[in-house]
Amino acid sequence: MQLRNQGRVLLIACGALAREILALIKANEWQHMDLQCLPAIYHNTPEKITPAVKGYIEKHRGDYSDIFVVYADCGTGGQLQTLCDEMGVSMIAGPHCYSFFEGNAAFEAREELTCFYLTDFLVRQFDAFFWRPMGLDKHPQLRDMYFGNYTTLVYQAQLKDAALEAKAKDCARRMGLAYEYRYTGYGDLAPALAALSSPS
Template sequence: MSRRADIAVIACGAIAQPAAAIVARRGWPVDVHPLPPLLHNQPQLIAGEVRALAARLRPAYERVVVGYADCGTYGALDAVCADEGLERLPGLHCYDLYAGPSRVERLFADQPGTYLLTDFLVRSFARTVLQELGLDRHPDLRDTYFGHYTRAVWLAQHPDDPELRALAHQAATQLGLPLTVLATGDSGLERALADVVGPDSP
């Protein structure tokens, strides 16, 4: 494999597109390599997939970094990062990268039954939620999965996009939940990427 950039970012598929857009805008010497976003439905597999992809990418790049938060691996991803000498994005999950951990904590403190959406989840809701949970085939299971939730909060990277806004309302309606829109933008993700990409990046 010929080197296309100095740094490879192994990215969660759910943040790969905005991460790549940030990289392009900032002109960083970085290639973004996404893993499948549906790994989030099987977080026990994330650490192993990151380890395997890092081994494949390392010969072609000066550095490999991990574009994941912990993402439900309960420390397994940190163990891989320690073993392989990799740095990852901060936080427990991608929601921290968009809204900030303190704001996410407040959302759950105010209403523990908060279901969080991102732009990616809004766009892919039919596939990543309805289909994966079987709700497209068995809508009667909605209360089994979501009966304890009290609201949906869209952490909106692009709150003024009319298509996304319509999809967010549709997702909340399908869950039977009221929707709150919290504009976050991508600045938190951008700062986190800048930290792991390194101080020499512009």
């Protein structure tokens, strides 16, 4: 059967990575890539990720030369990797995006068990993803119950943006945590996408 998009690569990605993936595609002129995102809010219900990815693979695998899943494990307990292995699809390495943005090797070496991580996306969406769903907008006394085991908020910045950094500092203040800024850029995401074959 002739592929309708011969030589093209479909990226099935978390919506939280859309801005970064599109920036890399534009900067590197990767015109052979198409992006399909799943809702970023699935991270609050990670059991939805694997079946949703499976649905997109089944829907599009006949249309592309290659499919690459731009999710790490992301709370699926290994199920996403198992699915990709069974369906012959590759995915980005790492336990979560905090790890591959930092660089998986560097992140593993740090062993930071008491750090709470935010990326550019999560700084922008802090209230929608954390503060309101946890009820902290109405019940701030719950803060210690949720965050009492953390000591530091680590902001992993993909872009150098003063407004985002100020917002991240405010998130740390609201959570009652120390604050640390790290400029990671795109980390392992950039080489993972660069390694995907381009059309001949």
